[in-house]
Amino acid sequence: GFFHKLCNLSPRQRALKVLSEHPIIDGHNDFPMGVRDVLQNDVSKLNFDHDLTKEEPWASYALNHIDIPRMRAGKMGGQFWSAFVGCDSQFKDATQKFLEQVDVIHQIVAKYPDHLMWAQSASDIELAFANGKIASMIGVESGHAISSSLPLLRTLYSMGARYMTLTHVCNTPWADAAQVEDGWFPPRVNGLSSFGNDIILEMNRLGMLVDLSHVSTEVMRQALEVTMAPVIFSHSSARAVADHSRNVPDDVLRTVKENNGIVMVNFYACFVVDDCRNQNATVQDIVKHINHIRQVAGVAHVGIGGDYNGIDIPPVDLPDVSHYPEVFEALIQSEVEWSDEDLGKLASGNLIRVFKAVEAVRDELALMNIKPDNTWIPEEDLGEDTTCHTK
Numbered sequence: 001g002f003f004h005k006l007c008n009l010s011p012r013q014r015a016l017k018v019l020s021e022h023p024i025i026d027g028h029n030d031f032p033m034g035v036r037d038v039l040q041n042d043v044s045k046l047n048f049d050h051d052l053t054k055e056e057p058w059a060s061y062a063l064n065h066i067d068i069p070r071m072r073a074g075k076m077g078g079q080f081w082s083a084f085v086g087c088d089s090q091f092k093d094a095t096q097k098f099l100e101q102v103d104v105i106h107q108i109v110a111k112y113p114d115h116l117m118w119a120q121s122a123s124d125i126e127l128a129f130a131n132g133k134i135a136s137m138i139g140v141e142s143g144h145a146i147s148s149s150l151p152l153l154r155t156l157y158s159m160g161a162r163y164m165t166l167t168h169v170c171n172t173p174w175a176d177a178a179q180v181e182d183g184w185f186p187p188r189v190n191g192l193s194s195f196g197n198d199i200i201l202e203m204n205r206l207g208m209l210v211d212l213s214h215v216s217t218e219v220m221r222q223a224l225e226v227t228m229a230p231v232i233f234s235h236s237s238a239r240a241v242a243d244h245s246r247n248v249p250d251d252v253l254r255t256v257k258e259n260n261g262i263v264m265v266n267f268y269a270c271f272v273v274d275d276c277r278n279q280n281a282t283v284q285d286i287v288k289h290i291n292h293i294r295q296v297a298g299v300a301h302v303g304i305g306g307d308y309n310g311i312d313i314p315p316v317d318l319p320d321v322s323h324y325p326e327v328f329e330a331l332i333q334s335e336v337e338w339s340d341e342d343l344g345k346l347a348s349g350n351l352i353r354v355f356k357a358v359e360a361v362r363d364e365l366a367l368m369n370i371k372p373d374n375t376w377i378p379e380e381d382l383g384e385d386t387t388c389h390t391k
Contacts, residue, residue, distance in 0.1 A: 015328035015343070016075065022344035023077020023129060024324050025351045027234035027264035027305030028139060028213070030082045031066050032105050034058075034309055041100060043107040049115065065308035065320040068115045071134055073322035077348060078125050078135035080163065080234060081105045082310065083145070087170035090144040091385045095152060098145035102138055102159050109136040120160045122355040125348075139211065139234055142168035143175055148195070148377040150202050162355075163209035163234060166196070166219060173381045174199060176216040178245040191218035195377045197226045202373045204228045207362030209355065212236075213246070213266075213305070220252045229361035230261040230354045235305035237266045237289040240296075244271050253296040262354045263297065264305025265289050269313035281315040283323075283330045290327075290346065291336045299342045303351050 009017065038057050039045045052058035052067040071079070083101035085094055109116045117133035119125050128135035138161045145164065146152040156164070167177040171188040174196035180187045189196065200223055203210050210227055212220050213236045224231060233256075239247035248256070248263055256263060266272070269281035272289060293302040308314065308321050318326065328347070331338045382389075 011329045011332040012325070014332055014340070015325045018340050018343045019075035019325055019328060019347060022347040022349060023075055023134075024304055025078030025080075025125065025135070025348040026076060026308075026321070026324075027080050027232065027303060027351070028082055028141070028266075028307050028310070029066060029079050029321075030063065030084055030141075030307070030310030032081050032101050032108070033084050034061060034063055035104055035108065036101065041104045041107075043104060043111055046108065046111065048108065048112060062312055063309045065314065068112060068134075070320055070322040072115075074320075074324040075347075076134055076321060076324065077129050078119070078137065078351075080137045080139040081108070082139055082141045083161065084141040084168070084310070085145070087142070087144065087168055090170060090172070091147075092388055094144045095147045098140060098156070099159070102140075102156065102161060105136070105138050106160070118160070120162055122352050122359060125352055125355070129348075137162050139163040139165065139209075141165045142170075142214070143172045143199070144168065144170065146199075148173050148382065150198065150373050150375060153199065153202060153208075154206065154372060157206045157208050161208070163211045163232060164203065165211040165213055165234060166199075166215050166223070168214055172196075173377060173383070173385065175219050178214055178216050180216050181245040187216070187218070189381075191216065191222040192226070193381060195375065195381060197222075198373055198375050200226050201228070204358075204361055205365045205370055205373070207359050209358055216245070217249055217252065220248070221255070224252070224255045224259055224261075227259070228365075229358045230259050231256070232261060232351075232354060233263040233305070235266040235307040235310075236263055237271050238263075238292040238296075241285075241289050241292050242272055242274055246271050248293075250296050253293060253301075257297040257301050260301075260354065260357055262301050262303050262350050263293050264303035264351070265293065266311075267306040267308065267314050267318060268311040269315060272315065276313055281313070283315055283317050283326055286315060286318065286327055287330045287334050290331060291334060294336065299345055300350055300353070302346055303348075304346065
């Protein structure tokens with residue numbers, strides 16, 4: 001408003017000023033998957049502090065969207081690194097591979113202490129900001145990581161994982177994936193099973209963020225009823241803007257507002273526009289999703305979760321994470337009025353608030369002396385998926 005006219009800051013200057021005070025925390029980046037695929041997790045071969053557009057093996061890698069120089073250019077102050085292994089590992093060696101991904105994220109963060117700082121709490125993120133470092137957290141992308149075991153959920157938390165996405169593109173024995181809405185496969189439990197509810201409540205007890213990206217709408221609604229803490233969508237956009245099962249419908253956006261949660265907008269072209277094969281996505285499409293979520297859920301419930309390094313088609317004018325400030329510049333120029341305070345909430349303030357609220361629920365439950373849940377998943381819930389199990 002008036003102050004900026006007074007100081008005559010351009011939208012670009014204003015965006016950079018806000019982001020210097022409120023660096024961006026991104027909800028989801030798949031670079032660790034690339035380290036597994038390209039380097040077989042040999043971190044000694046990683047030059048993450050170089051421009052990876054200019055050197056092999058990354059220059060030929062299709063999902064080349066991030067490195068420390070580009071994170072710095074993108075005004076990033078925090079990243080949830082994704083520990084992800086595909087659905088074909090479910091009921092087989094998923095847990096081993098997820099633990100390997102958690103391990104490699106720790107190694108990547110430790111290798112670059114001048115730039116990256118390990119973070120497992122909201123106060124760690126604030127400390128990283130104060131020290132000019134990029135707070136580095138772990139998000140586990142998909143419930144199949146825990147092999148339907150609450151002790152394994154606790155193990156991942158103790159290894160520093162601070163969110164878990166309930167499914168990927170496959171149902172687990174206790175939660176349905178978004179693709180049931182597209183007819184890829186039938187629902188398994190019509191939302192969340194009773195054991196799925198137990199998992200959410202145990203995540204609440206631990207202080208682990210419940211991530212509802214990738215799940216069916218039915219799971220979104222049920223999880224929001226069950227949870228005692230705010231939830232996140234680490235990388236999802238608005239279904240009213242682009243009708244895709246991976247996006248969040250308006251009724252759920254309204255519930256996220258009541259829940260005090262956050263939806264972190266995904267930049268994948270195929271979730272952002274209706275027809276990504278014949279239509280480019282641009283920064284203006286990202287602006288539409290952010291402004292829609294703001295309109296329906298409120299400015300306190302939107303964030304950034306680009307899904308870079310996990311997507312093959314980003315918006316044409318946002319090819320990698322170095323372009324994040326351009327989103328803020330475009331919001332300033334959009335028809336919706338964005339104050340500096342609003343922009344700071346979008347960048348990182350909202351996520352930090354949600355994280356603190358989740359930690360507060362954990363602390364309350366600890367005061368109530370709620371103990372670890374030792375429920376086992378009912379045998380019948382596993383159905384035929386026990387061929388790799390011993391008795």
